[in-house]
Amino acid sequence: MARSLVDVLTTHASQRPDRIAYRYLVTGDSDGETADISYARLARRSRAVAAWLQDRGLAGSRAMLLYPPGLEFISGYLGCLSAGVIAVPGVPPRGRAQNHRALTRMKRLIADADAKVILGGREVVAALADMARHLPELVDVTCVVTEDIPDDAADSWTEPDLTADSVAFLQYTSGSTSAPKGVAVTHGNLLDNERVITERMGHTPDTIEEYDGELLLSWLPTYHDMGLIGPVLNTVYLGVTATLFSPLHFLQRPDRWLTAISRYRPHTSGGPNFAYELCLKHATPELVDALDLSSWKVAFNGAEPVRAATLRRFTGTFAPAGFRREAFYPCYGLAEATVMVTGGSVDAAPVLLDADGSGPHSGATDAAAIGCGRPGPGMTVAVADPEQHVELPEGEVGEIWVSGASVAKGYWRNALATRQTFRATLAGHEGRFLRTGDLGFLRDGELFVTGRLKDLMVVDGRNHYPQDLELAAEMSHPALRPGCTAAFSVDAGVEGELPVLVAEVSADAADETEKITDLVRAAIGEAHGLPVHDVVLVHPGTIPKTSSGKIQRRASRAAYLDGTLSPVGAPAPR
CATH class of the missing domain: 3.40.50.980 (Rossmann fold)
Structure with missing residues (x-):
């Protein structure tokens, strides 16, 4: 039995020495x-x-x-x-x-x-x-x-x-705190999570044979857990072939991703929600006509909120190229659990509920909670009251807690943070739990993620998720860049806590800032009944994000309070 990926690599090198492990598109182009x-x-x-x-x-x-x-x-x-x-x-x-x-x-x-x-x-x-x-x-x-x-x-x-307990690598979290923490991932954690990914994404021996080993394709950065543990290490775990190319080449021309899928016909490829939005933004009738996406069985979507409207529009746009709604695969994970915690069922459409947890939801609008699948084999997911440390009933929103062999050893040389995050106990359950800091609920075994515990805004006694405000703002004007808005609250004096929206706008929108600001305020007021303390429109690429593309709201709030943002109309940062 393999003790580590080192043993697995040795086996593959002996049994299939000439098989291509990784193919790299040097220019990002399938014909390059x-x-x-x-x-x-x-x-x-x-x-x-x-x-x-x-x-x-x-x-x-x-x-x-x-x-x-x-x-x-x-x-x-x-x-x-x-x-x-x-x-x-x-x-x-x-x-x-x-x-x-x-x-x-x-x-x-x-x-x-x-x-x-x-x-x-x-x-x-x-x-x-x-x-x-x-x-x-x-x-x-x-x-x-x-x-x-x-x-x-x-x-x-x-x-x-x-041994299984030997630390393999440190995955540094890229949150907005001043001191990044290194997650100590062991060889045992790696092997277990590769097992989870394999089972959840349907990477069976029959599938590998059907695809002649051409299983994965990715542009995701390999220094981040989603790109590393998923496409790169699942490849060597299974002894298959992956096609890789640079994130920069994808961002320059998102059509390269779809063209590569059409050319190499992998089973599995994916990324954060913004990646699908970028493809939509650059879709043309000529591109759709040239594609064949019928081989794409697992289009995973994770690392940031999954948008129902994105799934609907992407399916509608690329269905003529053979893309199926059932291929969309919302999933949930985090570095502290190596990466994958839950994932959907292959060949089953995503589960959508109304925002209040009822449903099902048609997906015609984005006011839906999207299921991120079920826990991998051997993993336990519970929703707990973050203060009382008791499990909450099905359908009730609380903090997502995780246990299983994929949960990492702790934070590198940080006993206090390890104890606070990795050593939680829950009545009625054996063993320790990882506190994810994420909010969500369970329904019929499916996990629905609703936001971050620390990002939650409380205005006039009501809870508001920043993702909801950000989406309402982004939909108010086409110049607002998808996935590039940060919502947070500040002390507005006698008015109490009120939201602030910081949003990136396209470079050609400088003459419309007043109109866009008014539309953002109106959208938040209409959708959420909230007055907005301030709207700041900033240059593209200036909102702090993690290495996986998640908005760093606390860092954005700090920059707002410090006056270090880059508003449109001011010189762009060098």
């Missing part, structure tokens, strides 16, 4: 240059990196991974696992263009993980040398270009002594 790596080659490159780390006595230490999009990250990551080194995926620097916030985050990660070595590509390591004066933390850290490690180094590799 590709690079690929077989299982035999992947195992040898991973062992070469591992041997380099072992030869320097780094087993048990932390290695930060800073790679541009491409296949080298995978060899570096699996090399760490093969050496018994704890991998720490990070966002690669962008040379002189690196902003202050990203530099500050990198410093904190290096310090918190106590990283002894940085693995990266040639350009990344050069950029780090250029930034050394801003990063004194790099003085005692060895930087290595893993491409320069020769294949022959693999000959000195020795198999590490790994």
Whole structure:
């Protein structure tokens, strides 16, 4: 029985050495240059990196991974696992263009993980040398270009002594707090969550055979849990083939995603809700006519609120290309549970309820709660009163709690936060629970996620979810960018707590700011009966987001109170 993904990779390299593990679209175009790596080659490159780390006595230490999009990250990551080194995926620097916030985050990660070595590509390591004066933390850290490690180094590799409880990597949460926390994910957690993903997404032996091993396609960043644990590691777990390309290439031209699906015909591919909205924004009759999306069985949608209107519009737009409503696959997960917690049923349409939990809902409008599926095998999901720590009845909204073998060990070297988040107990249940900080309810075993506990706004004694206000604002004018609005409350003096909306608008909307502001206020007033304290329209790309694209509302609120936003009409930030 495999103890880790290292054992799994060894098996695949022996049994199917010539099968392509990963295919990379270098330009993002399906008809452009590709690079690929077989299982035999992947195992040898991973062992070469591992041997380099072992030869320097780094087993048990932390290695930060800073790679541009491409296949080298995978060899570096699996090399760490093969050496018994704890991998720490990070966002690669962008040379002189690196902003202050990203530099500050990198410093904190290096310090918190106590990283002894940085693995990266040639350009990344050069950029780090250029930034050394801003990063004194790099003085005692060895930087290595893993491409320069020769294949022959693999000959000195020795198999590490790994157990299910050995920490495999640290997934740093990208929340809006000043101190990111590293989730300590063990080898046992990884294997269990790959089992959950496999079962929930229908990656059965029959499916693998039907698709001739061409199972997954992804543009998601590999340094983030959704892109790493899902498409990348489920590929090596199953011994199949994945097609990958850069997130930047997707953002530049969202049609590349759909074109790649049409070309390589995978079973599973997905992303956050905004990705489907981007595809809709760039859809043309010519594109739809050129696509064949009939092979796409699992179009997973997670990491941010799933919108019923998005599902309806995407299905309507791309049905002529063979896309089926049943392919949409809302799911829920978080880094603290490795990644996946719940997922839908393959070939079943998403479950929609009215916003109050009744239903079903037609999906004609977005006033619906969308089911994120059922827990994976061996996982328990409960909805608890966050204050009383008791389980709530079905249909009642509370904090989502999770237990199971996929739940991580805790936060790296943070006993207090680990105790608060990972050690909750619930009457009537054995063992410990992970407190997710997310709000939701259960109905007939299906999980419905409604918001974040700390983002909840209470105005005049009523609870309001910021996602609902953000959606109402975004639908009020086409210049407002989907998924780029932050709602939060502030102390408005004698009026009490009132909402503020910060929204990104397209660059050509500068002459309509007053009209857009009035429409946002009217939309919030009509839909929620709330006066709005302030509406701030900002330049594209300036609202703080996590690495997975989630809005950082607390960071947005702090920037609003500090006066550090970039309102339209003021110079764009450099």
